[in-house]
Amino acid sequence: MIANVLAMIRKQSRTVIGAALLGCCFMTPQAALAADCPGNPNALGTSRTIVVDPKEHPRIGTMQYPETLPLADHEVVLTFDDGPLPKYSNQVLAILASQCVKATFFTIGSQARFNPEGVRKLIAAGHTVGTHSQNHPLTMNKMPLEKVRQEVDDGIASTLAALNGDKSKLAPFFRIPGLMRAEIPEAYLASQGIQVWSADFPADDWRHISPQRVYDLAIQRIEAKHKGILLLHDIQPRTVAALPRILNTLRERGYRIVHVVPATADRPATPTQPQQWFMHPPTETVATTRWPRIPNFVFTATRTLPAPVFADMDWRYADALDHAQRARVGAPVRTLWPQPQVAQLAPVSTLPIPAADVFRVPEALDLTLLAANRRLAQRAAGPAAGAPRAQAISARQAGHPKQAAHQIPAAAHGRGHGAPLHVAPPAASNAAVHVAKRTPRAEASAAGKRVPD
DSSP states (O other): OHHHHHHHHHHHHHHHHHHHHHHHHTOOHHHHHHHHSTTOTTOOOOOEEEEEOTTTSOEEOTTTSSBOOOOOTTEEEEEEESOOOHHHHHHHHHHHHHTTOOOEEEEOHHHHHHOHHHHHHHHHTTOEEEEOOSSOOSOGGGOOHHHHHHHHHHHHHHHHHHTTTOGGGSOSEEOOGGGOOOHHHHHHHHHTTOEEEOOSEEOOTTSSOOHHHHHHHHHHHHHHHSSEEEEEETTOHHHHHHHHHHHHHHHHTTOEEEEEEEOOSSSOOOOOOGGGGBSSOOOTTOTTTSOOOOOOOOOSOOOOOOOOOGGGSOOOOHHHHHHHHHTTOOOOOOOOOOOOOOOOOOOOOOOOOOOGGGGOOOSOOOEEOOOOHHHHHHHHHOTTTTHHHHHHHHHHHHHOHHHHHTOOOHHHHTTOSSSOOEEOOOOSSSOOOOOOOOOHHHHHHHHHTOOOO
16 A cells, blocks of 8 residues: 555656756746846846946947947846835835846936935845946046046945945946036046946936826837847936836737846956947948958959150159160150040131221311400410509409319300310311301390490
8 A cells, every 4th residue: 555655745846847958948038037037927027137338338339329239139237316205216126126237327426325224225135336437427528637536536435335345236327417428427437337327218207207207208218129228327316116017018019138247357248249239230231331352353464565755755844854864764665645636626617807997086176165255366466455454353262272273264264164175076178167156145244344445
């Protein structure tokens, strides 16, 4: 009887062991992760861990830099800033633990100083801890080097103090507050071997928005790029409310969580290809990125062309020609260079030459002087008759030199100043002087102004 019972127990044991081995053979990776997450068989889990060297890739995150983490399609890295704040950071840790998810936390030095236990909880849960400056200034892009060094070094020192000075527990990862990048902080961090982390998509959970909006932005932006670094904050109540739905949706849509740790002497970096560090790496079909090298040409003939002679060259300076002749240049073989051909111009229509008389100008044009007959007679008689009048005019002009410069000569005025000056048109024959007749009114005016003899 006892023997039969023992035989039955052995048979059942073999059946159970065989079923277990068979189940292990057909177990999927997701089922294995669920088995590693006690209490949650449908956990999202952490698919893999990658090791990065900060010195090889000093800046990552396509929101600001060309490179990002070497992730495959549907792989996401979770990051949290500004902690630890016990009220909300502890809830975030509990949510991640329920899904067996590992993330990267960027702590603020002042927060670590006031809550050192919160930093130690992050390390105890297996997360990666980086730094986020000492006081979270949003002007790091405008700071001088000394101020940048103080913010970075003090933040690291405060976080290390919470970890009892154990540098092996602190990752050389740094995220600039507000993502206010600049050349000075980036150069200083690179000189210290610290990797600068930006992000590939934020959820805007630092804004005053609802948890539903945080969830919508996170999923929409992840779906737009299909992989990358998600930026969240573990000090916001809206993040705590939205995080469980974000993780469940990622699991339902086939996304996987990747954990990132720094390379050390005992832990080399994960082997990667350069194109894996780009969000959209160039494909092999793009010719500009894989341009073929110039092949070595094989010449079918080595015959050289005859050299040109000096007569076919346009030598501008005699010294250059003399130098070439003194160099004992071998006898050149004359080459028949093509000579330029003068283009035949098409005939152009021309106008006849104008006749010479077209440009002939009359020899003289006489002005018709409107003067009194008596004054003309006096001037014709001699200078004595009009001397007193000429002297009086000369004396009056001497008193007013400017007015005299604009006066019409007396011969043109005559004794009447109201008569206009007429120009006689040129005659066909020899020009002649004509005296215009006065009107009765002009004659009366001139008689009233006439000087008595």
